[in-house]
Amino acid sequence: MPFSTGNTADLVDAIVIGAGLTGLSCAHTLRQRGLRVLLLEAGKQVGGVVGTMEAGGFLFESGPNTVPASALHLRAAAESLGIANQLVTSKPEAKRRFLFQDGGLHALPSGPGSFLKTPLLSRRAKRRVMGEPFRKYVPPPKGAPEPTFEAFLTERIGSEATRTLAGAFVRGVYAAEIEDLGSTSAFPRLTALCAEHGGLVRGMIARGRAARKARKDGTAVEAPGPRTSPTDLISFTGGFGVLTDAYRRSLKDSVSLSTPIQEIDRGPGGWRAVLESGEALSCRELVLAVPAPAASPLLAMCAPERLDTSALDRIQHAAVTAVHLGLEGAPLPPGFGYLVPPDEAARRDPRTPRVLGTLFVSNIFGGRAPSGTSSITAMFRGGDVADLVGDDLVDRAVVELEKALIGYEAVTPGAPERKTRPRVVASRVQRWTNVIPRYAPGHAAEMTKLVASLERALPGLHLAGSYLGGVSVDDRIRVGKETAERIAERLAHLSELRGGARDKRAPEGAAEPGAVGSDRGAAS
Structure with a gap:
């Protein structure tokens, strides 16, 4: 076994389970604080729902497309990763938002x-x-x-x-x-x-x-990246994949992909994470940066009987299907996109698009679509299109877009007349289940109680899933960083013994004694 679990001198300072945005932020911050960290991810890539896909010259986001310009944690992360110069500001027309109502696509009031x-x-x-x-x-x-x-x-x-x-x-x-x-x-x-x-x-x-x-x-925080107005949106030149790729590079051999965790329990000097192979990796502090459905069974394995963790099982999640389309012959209304209000009567109206909303992607940032084309992302409830696959789902998204375009033409004098049906030249479909936790009434109080109970019963174990602290990109980066800062404070004596933030000066990915073997990714 490449990692010793019997000698506390060989312990990794922290293991972070889950390489979504929270886990990446947490692991990156821990390394910045001079601590040895291992990031374990069950999937084949980092980022979780955050990432960027390319198809026929179009860039599509697998998850979030934008963040507000006020996202200071994202901006700070970009600076620490050396990619602040790749932050870009949304186009002026992205300030305009639409709502579909009574057969028309109406601009939301702006003043x-x-x-x-x-x-x-x-x-x-x-x-x-x-x-x-x-x-x-x-x-x-x-x-x-x-x-x-x-x-x-x-x-x-x-x-x-x-x-x-x-x-x-x-x-x-x-x-x-x-x-x-x-x-x-x-x-x-x-x-x-x-x-x-x-x-x-x-x-x-x-x-x-x-x-x-x-x-x-002169006391305002000077945010890294472009100067923006409060109503602007930001992303990266190549999409949010630029951010996840930068985290991945910064962590290098501290990341182990395709590494699902079967069990967690207390171990010598702290905690153990048991892999499918039976190999057990030991650490002083353990972070569960995974969704509630993944965190709950792991927590149940090590929680004492008196500790009630059922609040995690009560969290409901959204299922969303995103259909990304690259189009020709589809001039889009000048705006960010549109949403459909929760009106039952409107939903029965055949004129109303059967989507949660649609983003006019090529209107928001430059470089998302080749010249002379446009691109959209239509967001469906997962259950509404569960029976549709392939071309049928793509055709459905085109039909719903046409309803919106007709609605725009109906209420906008001088709107350009479309002569042909939008032609799909590129497409990608992303289906997400258990993707967005629902913060129901009482959720915050239940989570506060659960975290406090864990701190007493299972010191050194930290919850950091998206059911805590907010679902936005900026929130996830913040929660990851704050979790890492708490761990760094608990392990401050180790950082001092190693010369403080030595890791900031060392080459990224430099291995430490006691690292996991190359087949699992080395802990640094």
């Missing part, structure tokens, strides 16, 4: 003037929204059940605006319905801002003032 004119809301609904700043928000009493996000917003802006605008937004982020999410669990920053300042608009005004003051005082 007070367009809000007053939008056909997406009735006059009554608009009055309710405009009255929000004048009604002080009163948070639920301490100990009260967490309200759904729908209930929270309905109290602030009324039911019509909540269902139409926020309901569509939630479907785009969580692939879930607004009534299924907890207000604090799913949107902690927004609810905290509302509670602190007595309302949504009040909170946003206060946040804007604070940002302007910080810029004026």
